[in-house]
Amino acid sequence: MLKQKILVVDDDKEIVRLLRGYLEKAGFGVLVAHDGRTAVHTLRREKPDLILLDLMLPDMDGYDITRIVRNDAALQQIPVIMLTARVEDSDKIVGLELGADDYVTKPFNPAEVVARVRAQLRAKSRLMSGGDGLEAAVYRTANIQMDTGRREVKIDGKLVELTPTEFGLLQTLLENPGFVFTRSELIERGLEQEYIGMDRTLDSHIKNLRHKIEPDPKNPTFIQTVYGIGYRLAEDK
Known part of the structure; x- marks a missing residue:
């Protein structure tokens, strides 16, 4: 090996x-x-x-x-x-x-x-591998599409390049639309790291992700901040 x-x-x-x-x-x-x-x-x-x-x-x-x-x-x-x-x-x-x-x-x-x-x-x-060793999946919400098998994310049909960290965070959110993740849950599940001292790191990655997927990153509609708790991905209406 x-x-x-x-x-x-x-x-x-x-x-x-x-x-x-x-x-x-x-x-x-x-x-x-x-x-x-x-x-x-x-x-x-x-x-x-x-x-x-x-x-x-x-x-x-x-x-x-x-x-x-x-x-x-x-x-x-x-x-x-x-x-x-x-x-x-x-x-x-x-x-x-x-x-x-x-x-x-x-x-x-x-x-x-x-x-x-x-x-x-x-x-x-x-x-x-497409996520946790499981069969590849395709996630869709609003104008976002993620194909874990191809390791691709598309916004309005256009490819968006994400870092492994950004991809992991977005996949975690897409797997659980509407679910409110605390910062510790999102760090441990999306980044697979311990929570201690990682608040600012997570916030910076979320900011980067919003710049890549949101029409207006300063007024995000997809990745929503739940003040005092953490983040969630907006559900389709």
Whole structure:
């Protein structure tokens, strides 16, 4: 069985050494880049299963690399976990809005990083298999159509590109139209991660999803906020 490949991008060689040890012990193959240009070259050549990406790099930052990944059809389904020493919410939210799937703040527990890697790979596997190992399904509501077998989402018949995280969240909502999910339920079912500390991450992913599927993202009609509780997908009337 081929090992899943993780690309670790960080100019701090001690951090790379630490993460490499934990990831290899967990059974992953590890690719390494210490600068942005090498990272992009490795991405295009190796097409890893996931990227652990430092924000601060010598030649280009993690934001630039995330833009490249999300705008390249051959790479855009690769999950991105950002590694950042920046603690401000605004910095984290920018990364999520560019298409990162998760972020980890330095200093970090490497065992937690491995857990987050596994969570993102499970979400990606769910997307690639059509959902939880079950038979592929097609969901329709209003002008949204999701085909889990083809891994496609169409709005008014036009294809919309979603990240694995966005796809997982939308699938969870489409499977349960009208059901109000608390933030913890949506994170645990849609992102397959633990709820702790994930509020802002979820809100950023929902914002991205609305920009892609809503006619007016500032006044959403499909993904509705239920204040004080969480989110729901509007039922067809």
